[in-house]
Amino acid sequence: MPGGRPLWQRAGKREPEKEEEAQRWIEAVIGEKFPADLPYELALRDGIILCKLMNRLQPGIITKVNVSGGDYKYMDNINQFQNACVKYGVPDVDLFQSTDLWDQKNIALVTQTIFALGRTAYKHPEWRGPYLGPRPAEENRREFSEDVLRAGQAVIGLQAGTNKLASQSGQNFGASRKIILGK
Numbered sequence: 591m592p593g594g595r596p597l598w599q600r601a602g603k604r605e606p607e608k609e610e611e612a613q614r615w616i617e618a619v620i621g622e623k624f625p626a627d628l629p630y631e632l633a634l635r636d637g638i639i640l641c642k643l644m645n646r647l648q649p650g651i652i653t654k655v656n657v658s659g660g661d662y663k664y665m666d667n668i669n670q671f672q673n674a675c676v677k678y679g680v681p682d683v684d685l686f687q688s689t690d691l692w693d694q695k696n697i698a699l700v701t702q703t704i705f706a707l708g709r710t711a712y713k714h715p716e717w718r719g720p721y722l723g724p725r726p727a728e729e730n731r732r733e734f735s736e737d738v739l740r741a742g743q744a745v746i747g748l749q750a751g752t753n754k755l756a757s758q759s760g761q762n763f764g765a766s767r768k769i770i771l772g773k
Contacts (some may be wrong), residue, residue, distance in 0.1 A: 619646050
């Protein structure tokens with residue numbers, strides 16, 4: 591795997607419909623449209639929109655958004671967004687690398703991170719705005735009494751077959767064993 595990632599991730603197979611859905615969600619959350627003259631990846635590139643998004647989901651999570659100052663400051667916005675995502679509860683395996691957005695190496699992964707953020711918003715009851723993607727599954731923990739657990743130990747799973755009426759009597763596979771003495 592040259593480059594450290596599978597080919598499908600490096601190639602960054604973009605899905606325009608997913609990007610549109612992510613863009614519509616971001617616009618709904620922040621209350622403003624993406625710049626009409628910029629494509630999706632360039633509108634996100636300076637990290638300003640991403641920082642606004644995080645601050646709407648959780649006010650004050652990013653204290654200073656750099657709106658000017660050049661490349662270094664814009665890269666800082668992207669890093670602040672990623673750190674805020676982790677604080678917000680997005681699993682770090684769902685985060686894109688800064689270069690994926692800045693150098694536009696893998697815009698599909700950027701979109702995947704936005705969807706992960708949208709799913710994480712479901713876990714924040716204080717968030718009343720729009721959500722992105724399906725609600726994540728929640729743990730369905732069960733507690734069993736000792737009696738129920740003991741009763742379960744006596745059950746043989748169906749995949750093991752049955753032990754009813756089973757014995758070894760009368761087993762006869764092939765010819766019987768012959769012991770020949772005196773040779």
